[in-house]
Amino acid sequence: MNLQFIRMLDPQPEHVDAFNRWENDAELIPLTRPHQDQVAFDRRVTVTKEELLERLENHRHYLIYLDDQLIGEMNYMIDPPHLYSKEAGTAWIGITIGESTGRGKGIGYQAITYLEEQIKEEGLNRIELGVFEFNEKAEKLYRKMGYREIARLEGFTYWKGQMWSDIRMEKRLE
Structure with missing residues (x-):
């Protein structure tokens, strides 16, 4: 298994296509962003190259390749306003294994380990994330x-006819 993590600095058309595919994948929609109701859940999005470039202004994005195929992305931002614990020098992380061929192979573990190394190199010592309570695999x-x-934000996202909590988690880097 040849796994590579490459920082995205200049989004290419194939990156835009992949992000659009993942943002609108019915399996991934409930896992990647919160929704207030069924209407919001059913709404589809279109990501443009310009929007990806805007994201790069406050996110560090890394593309995940398995055997030279783009299968996902991970990112972090520093001190975003949505942190639960407003501790300066905190990285907020996100990861999406967008292609089903990349799931269930331990890639998430390796990707987060790599992301933690990048965060540590940047001189940060705390990571915070949110995971929806029904995403038991990710929480595990x-x-x-x-x-x-560190907290549960009740009624945070809609899925399967009900509202679910967002579990906020943290890790201190040594």
Whole structure:
């Protein structure tokens, strides 16, 4: 398994296509962004190159390649306003294994480990993330990697006819 993580600095058409595919994948929609109701859940989005360039202004994006195929992305931002614990020098992370061929192979673990190394190199020592309570696989992975729950934001996202909590987790880097 040849796994590569490459920082995205100049989004190409194939990156835009992949982000649009992942943002509108019915399996991924409930996992990647919150929704207030069924109407919001059913809404589809279109990502442009310009929007990806805007994201790069406050996110560090890394593309995940498996055997030279783009299968996902991960990113972090520093001190975003949505942190639960407003501690300066905190990285907020996100990861999407967009292609089903990349799921269930331990790539998430390796990707987050790589992201933690990048964050540490930047001189940051705390990471925070949010995971929806129904995403048990991701929560289990984060706990295995040393993340601990610091809060639950009740009624945060809509899925399958009900509202679910967002579990906020943190990890201190040594």
